[in-house]
Amino acid sequence: xxxQLIDGxxxxxxxxxxxxxxxxxxxxxxxxxxxxxxxxVGDRVDSATYVAxxxxxxxxxxxVSFHNQLPGDATQEHVEDLVRRLNADPQVNGILVQLPLxxxxxxxxxxxxINIEKDVDGFSPINIGRLxxxxxxxxxxPCTPFGxxxxxxxxxxxxxxxxxxxxxxxxxxxxxxALLLISRNATVTVCHSRTRDLPAxxxxxxxxxxxxxxxxxxxxxxxxxxxxxxxxxxxxxxDATKKSGYRLVGDVNFEEAKEVAGFITxxxxxxxxxxxxxxxxxxxxxxxxxxx
Numbered sequence: 634x635x636x637q638l639i640d641g642x643x644x645x646x647x648x649x650x651x652x653x654x655x656x657x658x659x660x661x662x663x664x665x666x667x668x669x670x671x672x673x674v675g676d677r678v679d680s681a682t683y684v685a686x687x688x689x690x691x692x693x694x695x696x697v698s699f700h701n702q703l704p705g706d707a708t709q710e711h712v713e714d715l716v717r718r719l720n721a722d723p724q725v726n727g728i729l730v731q732l733p734l735x736x737x738x739x740x741x742x743x744x745x746x747i748n749i750e751k752d753v754d755g756f757s758p759i760n761i762g763r764l765x766x767x768x769x770x771x772x773x774x775p776c777t778p779f780g781x782x783x784x785x786x787x788x789x790x791x792x793x794x795x796x797x798x799x800x801x802x803x804x805x806x807x808x809x810x811a812l813l814l815i816s817r818n819a820t821v822t823v824c825h826s827r828t829r830d831l832p833a834x835x836x837x838x839x840x841x842x843x844x845x846x847x848x849x850x851x852x853x854x855x856x857x858x859x860x861x862x863x864x865x866x867x868x869x870x871x872d873a874t875k876k877s878g879y880r881l882v883g884d885v886n887f888e889e890a891k892e893v894a895g896f897i898t899x900x901x902x903x904x905x906x907x908x909x910x911x912x913x914x915x916x917x918x919x920x921x922x923x924x925x
Contacts, residue, residue: 636862636894639788641780645906648783649694652913656695659920667920668697669753669912670725674712674738675705680731687729690909696916699725705735712743720748726923727753727916732805750922753915755779755809764812772922773915778810780907781842781863782817788896790840790861793818798835800824800851800884801844806865810842831855843884853889861896865904 656667669691671684684700691698699722701715712734719725728751734740741758749759755775763771785792797819801807807823814821824834825845832855835841840861843851848868856862866884883900891897898904 636891636897637788638891639784639861639863639896639898639903641784641898641903641906644784644787645780645910648907648910648914649690652910652917653694655917660695664924665724665920666695666697667726667916668699668724669727669729669916670699670701670719670722672701672703672712672715672719672728672730674703674707674731675735680733684731687909687912690913691916694913696913697724707735707738709738709742712738713746716743716746720746720751725751726919727751729754729912732756751919753912753919755915756804761804761809764809764816773918774813774911775805775809776911776915777806777844777865777904777908778813779911779915780904781806781810781865782813783911784863784898784904784907785840785861785896788861790896792840795819795839796837797821797840797842798824798838799842799844800831800835801842801846801865803844806844807842810844814840814842841885845884847884848882849884849886851885851890853886853893856885856890856893858893859895860893862890862894862898863904864898864900867900867905 671687673684688698719728728747730743744756747757749757749772752760752773755773760771760773763769797814799807799811802823802825811821811823824831835855836857838857838860842863844865862885864883864885868882869879870882872880881901
């Protein structure tokens, strides 16, 4: 293996320890513990799992978690009323509406309602708009892209002046990641299903962030020798040797890419732990902003 492994678990642990220390200091200073409200509409198993892990992280770091579960057939008015109540609650510093919402709900209207000072997911149109504008700073950056950039920086990867390729253009990962790279003076190409000769484009990348949601799509011979590869994908492959019957793989063929790349994140254990760590960091920041 030629690539240096970027250990997301270890880096996330450092972020969480830093947040826990700051939360403890707040308590010692007589300040309120940061509070995170989660909103889950419906009973999707994956969404419920994500929310539970966020609640657990709050508990471990000395924060307060307020969980709000709504039925899958909740009306737009019901969801919006809940968000308004959470906006008005001084114990709630951050609001996280677990996406995706059921198809009958207007996601954009719900996200627009979240107070910008409580938008710890960073999905408010105002925060994303600030991220897209030169010279403007969002109050919060979406957690997964934030984690991707943090991993690169902690690994010592030079972003300024680099050719960066983002594979995927979702509102949650791809587009914010591209904007973050631009803000750090990288030259950025965003690829998607209509990109011509995708392997040739990716071969030009000093930095690749793969967030396309297709198992092991990126092959080793697509990677520029020495490139930094951040694999956001979490996909399952059948594996009879595993108790679960499957194993998790990324959007990059790890076994091939690790022989070519200079830096690479594993799946699992790369970007995944960073998402919740950055959410905790954002929730602490929200509490600090609301103190002032």
